Amino acid sequence: MTASGSIRACFALALLSALPIAQATDFAVSGTITVNGNPGALPAGGTFGDSTYNATTGALSSGKFTFPQATTTFHSDSLGVDVTVTYQVSQTNTSTGQVATDGVAALTQAQLKLKAISAVVGFVPVSFGETCIFQPIDVDLAGTGAASGLDLADSGFAIPTVAPTDCNGYGTQVNNGLAGSNNSLQMHIAGNFAPPPEDDTIFVNGFDPAT
Secondary structure (H helix, E strand, O other): OOHHHHHHHHHHHHHHHHOOOOOOEEEEEEEEEEEOOEEEEOOOOEEEEEEOEEOOOOEEEEEEEEOOOEEEEEEEOOOOEEEEEEEEEEEOOOEEEEEOOOOEEEEOOEEEEEEEEEEEEOOEEEEOOOOOEEEEEEEOOEEEEEOOEEEEEEOOOOEOOOOOOOHHHOHHHHHHHHOEOOOEEEEEEOOOOOOOOOOOOOOOOOOOOOO
Protein backbone atom coordinates (compact mmCIF):
# COMPACT_ATOMS: atom_id res chain seq x y z
CA MET A 1 0.00 0.00 0.00
CA THR A 2 1.34 3.46 -0.89
CA ALA A 3 1.91 6.08 1.78
CA SER A 4 -1.00 8.09 0.38
CA GLY A 5 -3.27 5.05 0.44
CA SER A 6 -2.19 4.19 3.99
CA ILE A 7 -3.00 7.71 5.17
CA ARG A 8 -6.46 7.57 3.56
CA ALA A 9 -7.18 4.19 5.15
CA CYS A 10 -6.14 5.36 8.60
CA PHE A 11 -8.20 8.52 8.29
CA ALA A 12 -11.26 6.54 7.18
CA LEU A 13 -10.94 4.23 10.20
CA ALA A 14 -10.64 7.22 12.49
CA LEU A 15 -13.83 8.74 11.03
CA LEU A 16 -15.76 5.49 11.44
CA SER A 17 -14.67 5.12 15.06
CA ALA A 18 -15.83 8.68 15.76
CA LEU A 19 -19.34 8.14 14.35
CA PRO A 20 -22.06 7.37 16.92
CA ILE A 21 -23.39 3.80 16.84
CA ALA A 22 -27.17 3.81 16.40
CA GLN A 23 -28.96 1.67 18.99
CA ALA A 24 -32.33 0.06 18.33
CA THR A 25 -34.89 1.95 20.39
CA ASP A 26 -38.54 1.72 21.36
CA PHE A 27 -39.44 5.38 20.77
CA ALA A 28 -42.28 6.59 23.02
CA VAL A 29 -45.48 7.57 21.18
CA SER A 30 -48.18 9.97 22.35
CA GLY A 31 -50.96 11.91 20.70
CA THR A 32 -54.65 11.81 19.84
CA ILE A 33 -56.90 9.67 17.67
CA THR A 34 -60.39 10.43 16.40
CA VAL A 35 -62.56 7.41 15.58
CA ASN A 36 -65.88 7.97 13.84
CA GLY A 37 -65.82 11.59 14.99
CA ASN A 38 -65.03 10.76 18.63
CA PRO A 39 -61.63 12.15 19.75
CA GLY A 40 -59.47 10.64 22.46
CA ALA A 41 -55.88 10.25 23.59
CA LEU A 42 -53.68 7.50 22.20
CA PRO A 43 -53.15 4.76 24.78
CA ALA A 44 -50.41 5.64 27.27
CA GLY A 45 -47.29 3.52 26.90
CA GLY A 46 -47.33 3.28 23.10
CA THR A 47 -44.02 2.83 21.26
CA PHE A 48 -42.48 2.65 17.78
CA GLY A 49 -39.64 0.12 17.70
CA ASP A 50 -37.22 -1.62 17.53
CA SER A 51 -35.92 1.11 15.26
CA THR A 52 -32.92 3.35 14.76
CA TYR A 53 -32.51 6.87 13.39
CA ASN A 54 -29.55 7.75 11.20
CA ALA A 55 -28.81 11.44 11.75
CA THR A 56 -26.52 11.52 8.72
CA THR A 57 -29.05 10.24 6.18
CA GLY A 58 -32.35 11.01 7.94
CA ALA A 59 -33.46 7.38 7.62
CA LEU A 60 -35.62 5.70 10.28
CA SER A 61 -35.18 1.94 10.12
CA SER A 62 -38.00 -0.60 10.06
CA GLY A 63 -40.23 -0.67 13.13
CA LYS A 64 -43.83 -1.01 14.22
CA PHE A 65 -46.31 0.69 16.51
CA THR A 66 -47.30 -1.16 19.68
CA PHE A 67 -49.99 0.02 22.07
CA PRO A 68 -51.33 -1.51 25.30
CA GLN A 69 -54.98 -2.30 25.84
CA ALA A 70 -56.97 0.84 26.64
CA THR A 71 -60.49 2.21 27.13
CA THR A 72 -62.35 5.17 25.70
CA THR A 73 -65.76 6.61 26.51
CA PHE A 74 -68.13 8.42 24.14
CA HIS A 75 -71.79 9.30 24.06
CA SER A 76 -73.95 7.34 21.63
CA ASP A 77 -76.76 9.49 20.27
CA SER A 78 -78.49 6.46 18.76
CA LEU A 79 -78.52 4.62 22.12
CA GLY A 80 -78.88 7.72 24.27
CA VAL A 81 -76.22 6.54 26.74
CA ASP A 82 -72.48 6.70 27.32
CA VAL A 83 -70.48 3.79 25.90
CA THR A 84 -67.07 2.74 27.28
CA VAL A 85 -65.12 0.52 24.91
CA THR A 86 -62.08 -1.57 25.81
CA TYR A 87 -59.86 -1.97 22.76
CA GLN A 88 -56.33 -2.55 21.49
CA VAL A 89 -54.54 -1.07 18.48
CA SER A 90 -51.58 -2.85 16.87
CA GLN A 91 -49.62 -2.73 13.61
CA THR A 92 -49.58 -5.81 11.38
CA ASN A 93 -46.72 -4.73 9.07
CA THR A 94 -43.60 -2.64 9.62
CA SER A 95 -42.83 0.91 8.51
CA THR A 96 -39.68 2.81 7.66
CA GLY A 97 -39.29 6.59 7.72
CA GLN A 98 -37.36 9.47 6.25
CA VAL A 99 -36.61 12.99 7.46
CA ALA A 100 -35.54 15.34 4.66
CA THR A 101 -32.99 18.12 5.06
CA ASP A 102 -35.83 20.68 5.32
CA GLY A 103 -37.46 18.73 8.17
CA VAL A 104 -40.30 17.22 6.13
CA ALA A 105 -40.88 13.67 7.41
CA ALA A 106 -43.00 10.65 6.52
CA LEU A 107 -43.42 6.97 7.28
CA THR A 108 -44.29 4.25 4.81
CA GLN A 109 -47.91 3.12 5.12
CA ALA A 110 -48.78 1.54 8.45
CA GLN A 111 -51.44 -1.18 8.42
CA LEU A 112 -53.19 -1.04 11.77
CA LYS A 113 -55.58 -3.44 13.44
CA LEU A 114 -58.26 -2.38 15.92
CA LYS A 115 -59.65 -5.07 18.20
CA ALA A 116 -62.76 -4.19 20.18
CA ILE A 117 -62.68 -6.38 23.29
CA SER A 118 -65.70 -5.35 25.32
CA ALA A 119 -67.98 -2.46 26.16
CA VAL A 120 -70.11 -1.05 28.89
CA VAL A 121 -73.29 0.38 27.36
CA GLY A 122 -74.88 2.55 30.01
CA PHE A 123 -74.34 0.15 32.91
CA VAL A 124 -74.60 -3.08 30.90
CA PRO A 125 -71.35 -4.97 30.17
CA VAL A 126 -71.01 -6.57 26.73
CA SER A 127 -68.25 -8.96 25.61
CA PHE A 128 -67.24 -8.99 21.92
CA GLY A 129 -65.25 -12.23 21.89
CA GLU A 130 -62.33 -12.80 19.51
CA THR A 131 -63.89 -11.79 16.16
CA CYS A 132 -64.39 -8.05 16.68
CA ILE A 133 -61.34 -7.04 14.64
CA PHE A 134 -61.27 -4.10 12.21
CA GLN A 135 -58.49 -4.41 9.60
CA PRO A 136 -56.66 -3.34 7.56
CA ILE A 137 -56.65 0.28 8.66
CA ASP A 138 -54.20 1.93 6.25
CA VAL A 139 -52.57 5.00 7.79
CA ASP A 140 -50.22 7.35 5.90
CA LEU A 141 -48.35 9.46 8.44
CA ALA A 142 -46.48 12.62 7.42
CA GLY A 143 -45.28 15.77 9.13
CA THR A 144 -41.99 17.11 10.46
CA GLY A 145 -38.86 15.87 12.18
CA ALA A 146 -36.76 17.86 14.64
CA ALA A 147 -34.43 17.42 17.61
CA SER A 148 -37.56 17.48 19.77
CA GLY A 149 -39.20 14.52 18.00
CA LEU A 150 -41.32 13.44 15.05
CA ASP A 151 -44.75 15.07 14.71
CA LEU A 152 -46.87 13.11 12.24
CA ALA A 153 -50.53 13.02 11.24
CA ASP A 154 -53.08 11.42 8.95
CA SER A 155 -56.23 13.52 8.68
CA GLY A 156 -58.51 11.05 6.93
CA PHE A 157 -58.21 7.27 7.07
CA ALA A 158 -60.97 4.64 6.88
CA ILE A 159 -61.93 1.92 9.33
CA PRO A 160 -63.59 -1.02 7.53
CA THR A 161 -66.65 -2.85 8.83
CA VAL A 162 -66.92 -6.28 10.41
CA ALA A 163 -69.62 -8.83 9.59
CA PRO A 164 -72.94 -8.48 11.45
CA THR A 165 -72.31 -11.88 13.06
CA ASP A 166 -68.93 -10.79 14.44
CA CYS A 167 -68.43 -9.33 17.91
CA ASN A 168 -70.66 -12.02 19.48
CA GLY A 169 -73.47 -10.94 17.17
CA TYR A 170 -73.09 -7.22 17.88
CA GLY A 171 -71.26 -6.51 14.59
CA THR A 172 -73.83 -4.05 13.27
CA GLN A 173 -73.93 -2.05 16.49
CA VAL A 174 -70.13 -1.94 16.78
CA ASN A 175 -69.85 -0.89 13.12
CA ASN A 176 -72.14 2.04 13.88
CA GLY A 177 -69.77 3.14 16.63
CA LEU A 178 -66.38 2.53 15.04
CA ALA A 179 -66.43 2.00 11.27
CA GLY A 180 -66.30 4.82 8.72
CA SER A 181 -64.04 7.52 7.34
CA ASN A 182 -64.42 10.31 9.92
CA ASN A 183 -61.08 9.47 11.52
CA SER A 184 -57.79 11.24 12.14
CA LEU A 185 -54.51 10.61 13.94
CA GLN A 186 -51.94 13.00 15.36
CA MET A 187 -48.87 11.60 17.06
CA HIS A 188 -45.58 12.62 18.59
CA ILE A 189 -42.68 10.16 18.50
CA ALA A 190 -40.18 11.18 21.17
CA GLY A 191 -36.49 11.30 20.26
CA ASN A 192 -33.88 13.34 18.44
CA PHE A 193 -34.90 13.33 14.78
CA ALA A 194 -32.94 16.39 13.71
CA PRO A 195 -32.86 16.70 9.90
CA PRO A 196 -29.69 15.49 8.17
CA PRO A 197 -27.21 18.06 6.81
CA GLU A 198 -27.69 19.21 3.25
CA ASP A 199 -24.17 18.16 2.24
CA ASP A 200 -22.27 15.55 4.22
CA THR A 201 -19.31 15.41 1.81
CA ILE A 202 -16.05 15.60 3.79
CA PHE A 203 -13.51 15.54 1.00
CA VAL A 204 -14.34 15.64 -2.70
CA ASN A 205 -10.92 14.45 -3.86
CA GLY A 206 -9.66 12.64 -0.76
CA PHE A 207 -6.00 13.36 -0.21
CA ASP A 208 -5.12 13.32 -3.89
CA PRO A 209 -4.07 16.65 -5.36
CA ALA A 210 -6.79 18.32 -7.39
CA THR A 211 -6.16 18.12 -11.12
